Amino acid sequence: MKAPDLGIKIGRYEHGKKNSIADLGVRVGHSTIIEGDDIRTGVTILVPPVGNPFRERLFAGVYTFNGFSKPIGFIQVEELGYIETPIALTSTLNGYRVADALISLWAEENPEGISVNPLVMECNDGYLNDNKKRAVKEEHVFEAFEGASLDFEEGSVGAGTGMSAFEFKGGIGSSSRVVEIGGEEYTVASLVLSNFGKREDLVIAGVPVGWELRDYPGRGLSMGGSISIVIATDAPLTSRQLARLARRAILGLARTGSYGHNGSGDIVLAFSTAQTVPGGKEAHSMGFLPDDALNRLFIAAADSTEEAIINSLLQARTMGGRNGRIRYALPVDRLLEIMERYGRIERA
DSSP, X not given: OOGGGGTOOOSSSBOOSSSSGGGGTOEEEEEEEEETTTEXXXXXXXXXXXXXXXXXXXXXXXXXXXXXXXXBSHHHHHHHOEEOSOEEEEEGGGHHHHHHHHHHHHHHHOTTOOOOOXXXXXXXXXXXXXXXXXXXXXXXXXXXXXXXXXXXXXBSSGGGTTXXXXXXXXXXXXXEEEEEETTEEEEEEEEEEEEEOOGGGOOBTTBOHHHHTTTSSOOOOOOOEEEEEEEEEOSOOOHHHHHHHHHHHHHHHHHTTOOOOTTOEEEEEEEEEXXXXXXXXXXOOOOOOOGGGOHHHXXXXXXXXXXXXXXXXXXXOOEEOGGGOEEOOOOHHHHHHHHHHTTOOOOO
């Protein structure tokens, strides 16, 4: 269940058909690892809609709002402006193992290649998961990759298994928007790994839901937390423009109640499916939208990110973890009562 299913409207533009990053043809796969009382983790893979990401590189840009984070591969994207592998999300200390597995995937499909830039984004799931055990293995990355689909689960799955948001259960969430520019329709979608926020800071569609639920059970160890955000669009944009689009995701993050605390790692990667990066040494022509036409894309990036975060909460399940800790799912019945009291429910 996502925000629109409950009558909660976020933003001004219409959703795509799936209201997720799948509207861009991006396939998403998960491997969820739940073992004993202390392992609650996993990996999520985003597979761009190209035959071979290494040969059909897509223009991309990145933005680091707060750098208390350990992404792998961002420097080359900043320098060259493209991605060349699937994008992986996981927990902090598993990042290096996941990167190694992405290299194995690349090596199998590209025997002629001599180097590659694996892309991994992470958050620390240490509240519910014993992160130091580094439970993610190569087979889990392969499982997520091979199971990637346009119809994928959100919430407490894959990389989102052990994540917390606003002292509720967090995880994977996604949303999309469709905008019209110059007579053409373009889609912008966000997928987030949410793992941040203090309870009383949570805001949903302008309503101080977290303050209303500040006494709801399950609070504890409210640290700065982190979020990893991936934005995809089919608008033809350069890597410079995609970095600008990535920055607008932080506006959506702020609307949910984030303050970018010291211990927060808030990072964004944006890519376009519109065209591939040409290889070789010959001159090539490419198309891109003028900067003056980007405002609706900026709005869509902020709105889809805001809703993706809320969707990650709505679709997460209550989960217990290490040291007897528990993160409760956001109580939908209480949420609806609060939203109705503030007049923010739209009935069909």
